[in-house]
Amino acid sequence: MWSEHDADAPACAGGGTAVAAAPPLADGFPFGAGLCPAxxxxxxRDDxxxxxxxxxxxxxxxxxxxxxxAWFNAHGWQS
Ligand SMILES: [Zn+2]
Known part of the structure; x- marks a missing residue:
């Protein structure tokens, strides 16, 4: 949930960025999440x-x- 009081955890500027789902490892990680470029x-991800x-x-x-x-070994950083 969003909290404006958690000053130690600033919202990332990457929120809302359109990205593809990261390719999964054999165990499924990261389960459809995208790699934040920021x-x-x-x-x-949503939509x-x-x-x-x-x-x-x-x-x-x-x-x-x-x-x-393991993921970065397999897929590396991609832009
Ligand atoms: Zn981010």
């Missing part, structure tokens, strides 16, 4: 556009970091 996070989201500031945990690493 913050580099995987973000859920092909990134949802409003807080700017990505690092993986949430080691499992997330490992899957991000």
């Amino acid at each position: 913050c580099g996070g995987f973000v859920a 092909g556009r990134l949802r409003a989201h807080d700017a990505f500031r690092g993986a949430a945990d080691e499992a997330d970091a490992a899957r991000r690493g």
Whole structure:
């Protein structure tokens, strides 16, 4: 949910950007999310556009970091 009070998590400028779904790994990650061109996070999409989201500031945990690493190894950064 949107919160204007969470000053430590600024809204990312990439929200609303039209992006294709990121190609999934064998386990499905990132499950139809798109790669945000502004913050580099995987973000859920509505009608092909990134949802409003807080700017990505690092993986949430080691499992997330490992899957991000696997994804970038497989697909790399694409513009
Ligand atoms: Zn973003």
